[in-house]
Structure formats: structure tokens, C-alpha cells
Amino acid sequence: MRSAERVAVLTGAGVSAESGVPTFRGEDGLWKKFRPEELANFDAFMRNPKLVWEWYNYRKKLIHEVKPNLGHYALAKMEDVCPEFWLITQNVDGLHRKAGSRKILELHGNIMRSRCVECGEESDTVELREGGELPRCRCGALMRPDVVWFGEMLPEDVLRRAFEAARECDLFFSIGTSAVVQPAASMPLVAKEAGAFVVEVNTEPTVISESVDESILGMSGEVLPKLLKEAWGVEI
Numbered sequence: 001m002r003s004a005e006r007v008a009v010l011t012g013a014g015v016s017a018e019s020g021v022p023t024f025r026g027e028d029g030l031w032k033k034f035r036p037e038e039l040a041n042f043d044a045f046m047r048n049p050k051l052v053w054e055w056y057n058y059r060k061k062l063i064h065e066v067k068p069n070l071g072h073y074a075l076a077k078m079e080d081v082c083p084e085f086w087l088i089t090q091n092v093d094g095l096h097r098k099a100g101s102r103k104i105l106e107l108h109g110n111i112m113r114s115r116c117v118e119c120g121e122e123s124d125t126v127e128l129r130e131g132g133e134l135p136r137c138r139c140g141a142l143m144r145p146d147v148v149w150f151g152e153m154l155p156e157d158v159l160r161r162a163f164e165a166a167r168e169c170d171l172f173f174s175i176g177t178s179a180v181v182q183p184a185a186s187m188p189l190v191a192k193e194a195g196a197f198v199v200e201v202n203t204e205p206t207v208i209s210e211s212v213d214e215s216i217l218g219m220s221g222e223v224l225p226k227l228l229k230e231a232w233g234v235e236i
């Protein structure tokens with residue numbers, strides 16, 4: 001690890017779990033309580049935009065109230081000590097940025113941002129106010145949360161750069177992701193095939209655990225600060 005010149009990291013909901021943000025799968029996962037097909041796809045939004053906005057406001061409020069954890073901070077430090085570094089995240093909570101990471105590729109968008117369904121104009125402030133009208137763009141069309149929903153394409157440029165980082169790195173981490181949602185799920189394997197040393201950090205074994213070089217079972221908020229200290233001599 002110490003000799004790695006190019007490092008790429010893929011994170012999933014597990015990295016924010018210790019901050020109090022619920023994950024998607026597993027016992028307390030969001031998809032156990034809510035139906036993705038009613039909340040996280042474009043047709044559902046157009047059918048019932050108010051319901052979808054209320055769900056996103058609920059998650060935004062939750063995220064507003066939480067702070068990054070030691071796992072996020074360790075990754076921000078890792079960026080400082082590695083000559084080349086990319087943080088690829090499936091998370092929409094913005095906690096990596098809050099922790100100080102800068103080279104972030106947000107595969108699934110950002111929950112704090114909205115965008116117009118027609119002209120694509122973005123906004124950081126628009127949301128459904130309590131008891132209010134649905135948020136609209138200057139062009140008159142509906143604003144939607146700027147996140148990737150089921151059946152939608154990922155932002156092309158971000159995706160291209162993420163695969164490039166996976167192919168070109170010599171050390172790749174897959175952290176706190178169940179590694180079942182494509183195309184992110186294939187990134188650790190793409191990195192491995194291209195010759196990188198691949199390390200997984202997760203509280204449970206996943207579908208890729210057998211294929212990676214090292215699978216570390218534990219919470220990212222505990223494992224990552226230890227890794228940082230052992231490999232790079234850096235404390236947070």
C-alpha cells in the first residue's frame with residue numbers, strides 16, 4: 001500500500017452508516033421500508049412528484065443533521081498522502097466533501113442539488129417547502145432531485161473518469177458497498193483485471209469478497225484510520 005502511486009477508492013452507503021445515514025439493503029436498509037419503484041424512478045416522480053419530493057426532503061433533513069465519521073476523514077487524509085487519488089462514490093449525501101475530500105466522482109448525483117426535468121438547469125437551494133407548491137424551474141418545468149434513479153443513465157463524464165481511475169490505479173479499495181448495483185459493482189473487478197491490488201472493507205462478506213486480494217471485515221470508521229496509520233504513518 002505504501003508504495004502505491006495511484007489509488008482509487010469506491011465507497012457505498014456503509015461508509016456513512018456510522019454517521020447515522022441508513023444503508024439501502026440489509027435489516028434496517030431503506031429498501032426494506034420503502035419501495036424503490038415508487039420513489040426512485042422517473043415515472044413514479046412524474047406520477048406523484050409530491051410524494052417523491054417528501055421522501056427526498058426527509059432524507060435531506062436526516063443528512064443535514066449528521067456529520068462525517070472517521071472513515072470519511074481517513075479517506076480525505078489518504079488523498080493528501082497518495083500521489084494520485086480518486087474517490088468514486090455511490091453516495092449522494094455529500095459527506096466525503098464535508099470531510100475534506102476533493103477529488104470525488106459522484107456516480108449517483110447529490111441529494112442536496114436539484115435539476116430541471118426539461119432544461120437541466122441546476123440549483124442548490126430548491127426544494128419542496130412544507131405545505132408549499134412543487135418546486136419549478138425558471139422555464140416552468142418541474143425541478144427534481146439531482147440523483148440517479150433506477151433505469152437512468154449515470155452521468156457519462158463521471159462514469160468514464162471512474163472507470164479510467166479503476167483501470168489505471170495500482171491500489172483499489174471497495175468500501176461499505178454490497179457491490180450489487182452496476183456499473184459501480186464491476187469497478188473493483190475491472191481494477192483487479194487491470195493489475196491493481198484490490199482491498200475490500202465491509203462489515204460482512206459480499207459477492208466480490210472471494211475475488212479481491214484482501215477482504216477486511218470491520219467498520220470503515222475503525223478499519224480505515226488503522227490502515228492509514230499502518231500503511232502511511234498518518235493519524236487523524
Ligand code: OAD
Nearest residue numbers: 012013014017023024025090176177178181202203219220
Ligand atoms: P447497500 O445498502 O447495498 O450496502 C451497504 C454495504 O455496507 C453492505 O454491504 C454492508 O454490509 C456494509 N456496511 C454497513 N455498515 C458498514 C460499516 N460501518 N463499515 C463498512 N461497511 C458497512 O449500499 P450500496 O452498496 O451503496 O443507488 O448501494 C448501491 C446503490 O444501491 C446506492 O447508491 C443506491 C441503491 O439503490 C441509487 O439510489 C441509484
